[in-house]
Amino acid sequence: MTKLAIDGGKRTVPEGAIKPWPPIGQMDRDAVLRVFDNQMLCGAGAPETVALQKEWAEYVGRKHCLATNSGTAALHMALAAAQIGVGDEVIVPAYTFLASASCILHANAIPIFVDIDERTYNIDVSKIEEKITERTKAILPVHLHGLPADLDEILAIAKKHNLIVIEDACQAHGAEYKGKKVGSFGEMAAFSQNSSKNLCGGEGGLFVTDDDTYMMRGDMLRMFGDEIDDETQLRVYNASILGYMYRTQELPAAFTRSQLKRLDENNAIRQKNCAALTEILSGYDWVTTPYVPSDRTHVYWMYIARFDPKKAGVDLSPREFRVALEKALHMEGVLVGQWQIMPVPAQDLFQTKIGHGKGFPWNSKFYDREITYDVADYPVASALCEDYTVIVGTNPPNGSEMLERYAEAIHKVFGDLDTVVKHKDDDIVAHFSGSIFMAA
Numbered sequence: 001m002t003k004l005a006i007d008g009g010k011r012t013v014p015e016g017a018i019k020p021w022p023p024i025g026q027m028d029r030d031a032v033l034r035v036f037d038n039q040m041l042c043g044a045g046a047p048e049t050v051a052l053q054k055e056w057a058e059y060v061g062r063k064h065c066l067a068t069n070s071g072t073a074a075l076h077m078a079l080a081a082a083q084i085g086v087g088d089e090v091i092v093p094a095y096t097f098l099a100s101a102s103c104i105l106h107a108n109a110i111p112i113f114v115d116i117d118e119r120t121y122n123i124d125v126s127k128i129e130e131k132i133t134e135r136t137k138a139i140l141p142v143h144l145h146g147l148p149a150d151l152d153e154i155l156a157i158a159k160k161h162n163l164i165v166i167e168d169a170c171q172a173h174g175a176e177y178k179g180k181k182v183g184s185f186g187e188m189a190a191f192s193q194n195s196s197k198n199l200c201g202g203e204g205g206l207f208v209t210d211d212d213t214y215m216m217r218g219d220m221l222r223m224f225g226d227e228i229d230d231e232t233q234l235r236v237y238n239a240s241i242l243g244y245m246y247r248t249q250e251l252p253a254a255f256t257r258s259q260l261k262r263l264d265e266n267n268a269i270r271q272k273n274c275a276a277l278t279e280i281l282s283g284y285d286w287v288t289t290p291y292v293p294s295d296r297t298h299v300y301w302m303y304i305a306r307f308d309p310k311k312a313g314v315d316l317s318p319r320e321f322r323v324a325l326e327k328a329l330h331m332e333g334v335l336v337g338q339w340q341i342m343p344v345p346a347q348d349l350f351q352t353k354i355g356h357g358k359g360f361p362w363n364s365k366f367y368d369r370e371i372t373y374d375v376a377d378y379p380v381a382s383a384l385c386e387d388y389t390v391i392v393g394t395n396p397p398n399g400s401e402m403l404e405r406y407a408e409a410i411h412k413v414f415g416d417l418d419t420v421v422k423h424k425d426d427d428i429v430a431h432f433s434g435s436i437f438m439a440a
């Protein structure tokens with residue numbers, strides 16, 4: 001047996017073997033320089049921003065798109081465009097990125113969390129209806145890790161209860177549900193171009209809708225609530241609603257457009273790499289690999305694996321076993337670690353309920369319900385946080401060469417669980433944030 005790196009052996013995946021995301025080429029440089037040549041750096045009507053909106057609306061299959069400065073801004077804009085606010089509730093999965101829920105608070109509404117599905121990690125549609133009250137205005141499903149949520153069921157529940165659906169598609173650019181792109185199902189949807197995301201712009205967001213009213217409101221919300229004169233097309237500098245400053249800039253817009261040309265190609269590489277990784281892991285019955293229902297595609301923003309100590313015959317808790325495996329894999333040079341470490345409602349923001357300050361919006365006089373966020377209400381999300389890890393590096397330009405090294409490292413570690421367990425308390429922190437996506 002080859003000695004594990006954690007036990008003093010040689011590291012399998014050499015330093016620098018994992019290439020960062022996104023691949024940046026000459027076409028990206030040309031796109032960004034074009035902005036400088038045009039001497040136009042920002043503006044809702046600036047050429048790169050306008051072109052990006054048109055191209056993204058066409059890509060997703062929607063009538064309208066507004067480019068924003070973040071995915072969070074696009075989500076908040078969708079809630080504000082639907083005039084969701086004080087006294088309203090919005091349903092959101094208990095396991096996602098914080099922004100799916102904090103945007104609801106930004107809109108002064110109350111997030112109501114629903115546990116996730118055991119296999120897809122998306123919102124558990126069988127638990128949505130029991131959370132609907134007369135205050136509920138919307139469902140905000142998330143296409144987590146790049147896998148579309150159960151859209152047919154969600155849309156049917158929404159229709160039955162007269163709710164709108166706002167898709168958080170920030171992790172799922174290009175993913176399809178029954179042959180249609182995510183972002184084209186709900187009344188509105190939001191995407192993110194944060195560096196880590198499948199469509200990278202550095203930072204940025206994209207709001208989409210087919211509805212002319214939502215589009216018109218979104219347009220005003222994006223720019224201070226200010227109106228544009230119909231005749232002159234100039235701002236009138238008289239805000240008629242409370243708006244924000246959610247415009248993007250020309251540099252990220254131009255870069256995003258350039259990256260968009262390779263989105264499908266890059267997603268296909270991710271899918272190929274992730275299929276290879278699943279193949280590598282398939283020999284271990286104690287490892288759970290991503291589940292993809294046959295009616296949808298997964299674009300693998302992240303690859304999630306779960307470990308079952310009982311099935312592996314290891315006498316550790318799921319958390320201890322997962323951490324021990326992360327340490328051993330990390331020492332072999334495999335990038336692993338968790339992104340979200342707890343269900344969203346377990347975060348201090350929801351436990352303290354200070355919100356905007358002094359307890360708002362939970363204590364608003366227009367809200368007559370006492371909400372407590374009890375983590376015990378989200379057992380599936382909680383269990384996931386014990387035993388999952390993200391295996392990073394499945395992004396392009398990584399390919400078969402890197403995966404062969406991953407295979408070697410994984411077989412080495414998984415074939416020597418005694419040594420893994422022996423080193424479970426070593427002073428090692430497995431982490432990947434900052435190393436391939438962005439600076440903290």
Ligand SMILES: *Cc1c(COP(=O)(O)O)cnc(C)c1O
Pocket residue numbers: 069070071072073096097099100142168170171191192193194203204205
């Ligand atoms: C990244 C992300 C967001 C927020 O996007 P930003 O561009 O970072 O504001 C929202 N929801 C989910 C699920 C995300 O992954």
